[in-house]
Amino acid sequence: MRKKGMVRLMEIAGEKKGLLVLSGVLSVVSAILALTPYLSVYKILEELMVHWGDPSSLDGQAMRFWGFTALAGVLASMVFLYTGYMASHVAAFRILYGLRVKLAEHIGKLHLGYLSRTSTGAVKKTLEQNVEKIENFVAHKIPDLVSVLATAAVMAAALFSLNPWIAGATTGAALLAFFVQSYMMIGSRGQTLIKAYYDSLERINGSAVQYVRGMPAVKIFGRTVHSFRKFYGDMMDYCRLVTDWTDSFQNGYILFKTILTSLLAFVLPVGVLLLSRGGGRSTGLTVLFSIIMIPGLTAPLYKMMHLSATLRQITEGVNRIDDILDQPAVSEPARPALPEGHDVAFENVSFSYGSEDESTRIDALSGLSFSANEKEVTALVGPSGSGKSTAANLIPRFWDVDSGSIKIGGVDVREMRTEDLMDRVSFVFQDTFLFFDSLYQNILVGRPDATEEEVHAAARAAQCHDFIERLPNGYDTLIGEGGVYLSGGEEQRVAVARAILKNSPILVLDEATAFADPENEHRMQMALKSLIKDKTVIVIAHRLSTIKEADHIVVLDGGTLSEEGTHRELLENRGVYERMWTAHTSAREWGMERPAKAEAI
Incomplete structure (x- = not known):
């Protein structure tokens, strides 16, 4: 007691x-x-x-x-x-x-x-x-x-x-x-x-x-x-x-x-x-x-x-x-295991948000199974609330599954030490968070023992070295001090620099170009091309045009697997993905027109 x-x-x-x-x-x-x-x-x-x-x-x-x-x-x-x-x-x-x-x-x-x-x-x-x-x-x-x-x-x-x-x-x-x-x-x-x-x-x-x-x-x-x-x-x-x-x-x-x-x-x-x-x-x-x-x-x-x-x-x-x-911490395995590969497999995964009271629980995923192969790009798509972000958050054990398992290289993530798991997974969130610290220290979060040359190299690869150099104190500039603030696209490029510096074999991208304007999106694509090379990549996509070339596309609907395949295969299936693609391409053609003047009576 x-x-x-x-x-x-x-x-x-x-x-x-x-x-x-x-x-x-x-x-x-x-x-x-x-x-x-x-x-x-x-x-x-x-x-x-x-x-x-x-x-x-x-x-x-x-x-x-x-x-x-x-x-x-x-x-x-x-x-x-x-x-x-x-x-x-x-x-x-x-x-x-x-x-x-x-x-x-x-x-x-x-x-x-x-x-x-x-x-x-x-x-x-x-x-x-x-x-x-x-x-x-x-x-x-x-x-x-x-x-x-x-x-x-x-x-x-x-x-x-x-x-x-x-x-x-x-x-x-x-x-x-x-x-x-x-x-x-x-x-x-x-x-x-x-x-x-x-x-x-x-x-x-x-x-x-x-x-x-x-x-x-x-x-x-x-x-x-x-x-x-x-x-x-x-x-x-x-x-x-x-x-x-x-x-x-x-x-x-x-x-x-x-x-x-x-x-x-x-x-x-x-x-x-x-x-x-x-x-x-x-x-x-x-x-x-x-x-x-x-x-x-x-x-x-x-x-x-x-x-x-x-x-x-x-x-x-x-x-x-x-x-x-007294809150229970994430459990650590008694006999930790290390994966031999870096493919990610969901096996009959179910997960619910809420307390132990069944009346307050919200089912997010139910019986979800799919694989993301090593050194390939796997995209998670689906309507809003379909469970895309939830599935991605379960990989680094932000939560634990209710049933089923998530495996990396054949090893359940719950059988890996948290430190070993985090060494293998990098995350680039849609809502980027920068600490009230220098830009150098914000990038260094990716790997605290990195040298200055490695930090600068990661910033160059993430297409953010140039705008950092133009700031009042360069890499030593404090975010938020003296009116120094970054745009959404610039913040996301700093987050990508962190991930590049960490250099984990598994990368999860939660719509990394969400806040980018056309110019920034081009730079982000260049940064991501450098980041995803030879990695197991899982992309949470909202704009379907960004994942057309993905090796594998997993379509979620209501927390379950609706369909999966390549872009071409899914269009031919004429299912959820085909309807989403049609809506996406129609939205790109939408524009505002001046309303016609009312005819004189």
Whole structure:
């Protein structure tokens, strides 16, 4: 069973246990030294009480000693506190780094299905804000928590050693304040509200990302945030949630604050009662010292309350981090195999999108079987929604098939290590993604150990070297910085350069010329000619004219194999392909004409 709460947080933080123990020890020493002024005040008050009738008999040397002792204690406390914070910060930053790397690596091993059904904003919030809060808690709150506990324990011990009745009144009032606050916060309603609060924040993050991405449409149609219903609704839900939170806990918090700031109101009656019953000089000294000391107890108790509230939020954040880490990664074979060839075969493949609930599953492929021979071009065509992209995405295991198998060189892709599989497959997507980095680094993604000459050679082969050289900083130009943006065709040529640099034996092209104008399409064709040489190529085609010369054409319809063959053979079959070809050639002849003027009546 997965650990939760503070136990799980300490398990995460325990990766740097030595530094945290050191930070805790230094914080305890700092807290004790910070109480030195109270000891000095007590000793000075004692001296004054003893000689109150004859001030000239005061021991000035002793009073100066305790004055300098208080100053030295405060300075030493600051040194130990600084050192403790340094240790906790080093531990926190290492934990933050380790957590983010661990999450990023794990997300990289998940099926794309997880990211498809999970809000990008929610994942982003977990990677950034939740991890950042853990770092902040470890760096600041854990030393504070240790310091507060040490301070409260020492002050309570001091009060009990001086007078149990005064100490009991103080402790009882403090416990009453904490009971009032925690009764509402720690209960089931409090936990429910905290979870709802985090759920609401994740929804806002997700809808905010969608709102920003959809800004062109929002502006073109003259809409506002009020018309973007998802974003607006999530904000209003958050507003209502926070209002309910405040309404639920305000009375408890006000009572807590009132009691905590009025501790003397509980102590003074006890002190007066003790003095009225014949308490001597020592009792008077104790009561006077308690009046000075007890207000100093309020600050650590406040801090303890805020720390407990922060801990509840951290616990929820840790749970969400674990929710990601608990997602099953793409399985690795116990005995990995390597293919001898690079032909690709689909054998009775079925696949559905959605959850395990049958009512929500969407069948994408059903009993699909075909082969893409090595060093040949195989085109996947079919109406929209026929399963072309789904079939291609199953080859590099972006998802796993529900039944059947996909084999490369006779080896099931599930029996290959992910690293070996990715080494053999390159993908050029229709929607090209470039990182916010230099063009050189964007191409280098294809093979990180490539030399500069190899990167330039891949760019030349992809027909993008010339336009890169014309940019302000050449290959070092950052995409998106200083107004430097590439056209769709140029971005796709950079993606092709990546694939050329990777030089995998199997290549999947998802309509690589989709955004190209005639000039760019000519350059793309030249780049692709260099890329597909001696490779097993699977092309997802929307414009049928681009795959006329393919060695093999597979026609999909409704997730099943409709027909297959060469271009000529499929036209002769007069099936789905022939109808698509007729529609395609008719569309090429379509044009806009000026409407005829209406005849005068």
